[in-house]
Amino acid sequence: MPVQIPDDTDFLSFRDQCESQDGWVARYNKGGVTVWCRDEECKTLQKLKMRIVCKDVTAETLYDVLHDTSYRKKWDTNMIDTFDIGRLTVNADVGYYSWKCPSPLKNRDFVTMRSWLPLGNDYLQLALSCEYPPKKDYVRAVSLLTGYLIQSSGANCCTLYYLTINAYIKCMVQIFQPFSPQAMKKIYKACLKYPEWKRKHEPNLKPWRYPEQNTLPCINVADLTVQRADSLENIDESSVSEEKAQHHSDDDET
Numbered sequence: 001m002p003v004q005i006p007d008d009t010d011f012l013s014f015r016d017q018c019e020s021q022d023g024w025v026a027r028y029n030k031g032g033v034t035v036w037c038r039d040e041e042c043k044t045l046q047k048l049k050m051r052i053v054c055k056d057v058t059a060e061t062l063y064d065v066l067h068d069t070s071y072r073k074k075w076d077t078n079m080i081d082t083f084d085i086g087r088l089t090v091n092a093d094v095g096y097y098s099w100k101c102p103s104p105l106k107n108r109d110f111v112t113m114r115s116w117l118p119l120g121n122d123y124l125q126l127a128l129s130c131e132y133p134p135k136k137d138y139v140r141a142v143s144l145l146t147g148y149l150i151q152s153s154g155a156n157c158c159t160l161y162y163l164t165i166n167a168y169i170k171c172m173v174q175i176f177q178p179f180s181p182q183a184m185k186k187i188y189k190a191c192l193k194y195p196e197w198k199r200k201h202e203p204n205l206k207p208w209r210y211p212e213q214n215t216l217p218c219i220n221v222a223d224l225t226v227q228r229a230d231s232l233e234n235i236d237e238s239s240v241s242e243e244k245a246q247h248h249s250d251d252d253e254t
Contacts, residue, residue, distance in 0.1 A: 003224040005092050011117050011124045018149040018161040033181040050162045052184045057191040059152035063123040067208040075190035086219035090211035109138045123150040129227035
């Protein structure tokens with residue numbers, strides 16, 4: 001299935017899903033983070049939505065933090081590696097991200113087509129998995145749709161939504177996704193420190209805002225295909241207990 005770069009209609013539809021309450025059930029509400037789940041008719045999918053209010057952070061700063069891979073290497077303690085692979089258009093590229101899972105699970109990685117769009121006072125970023133050669137010792141995770149919605153709620157305050165539709169992973173492995181309530185809090189804390197960090201690290205370099213700064217090699221979107229879960233190796237990790245998974249999730253709180 002060929003990859004299609006999202007248009008304005010896709011971004012507006014994603015924003016509507018973030019704002020909608022229909023069919024969503026709240027599963028977590030603690031420390032300023034709310035998590036909703038949604039049951040889908042297709043039991044091979046899981047749909048998750050999170051929201052956090054970020055005080056003393058502008059929407060523009062949060063938008064920059066989500067894009068800045070150099071800064072991500074500083075604050076994202078679950079990450080093993082991340083890098084940009086190539087650009088598709090002025091507001092779309094392909095990138096790689098891998099993160100650590102506790103033993104005996106194998107580490108996970110994503111290769112996604114990412115696109116972004118400022119829309120009035122809102123900022124949106126969408127991603128979906130695309131075919132790319134696998135890396136040894138990693139399990140390629142599949143995101144059918146993942147994205148962020150940033151909404152400005154004042155001169156120095158904003159709200160971050162994170163929404164993902166993923167292939168179902170056996171035995172609570174979804175707990176080890178790189179994004180969790182604790183990870184949302186880490187993003188918020190990273191935003192508070194970003195302006196000072198950026199002043200010391202190429203303060204004028206923001207290729208996501210200024211496309212003329214982008215030096216990535218060009219990729220033809222026609223060469224990309226959507227990654228599907230049924231094309232991947234079926235890794236059975238059902239021996240990992242829910243208790244072990246929950247313990248790892250609690251450790252992320254510290």
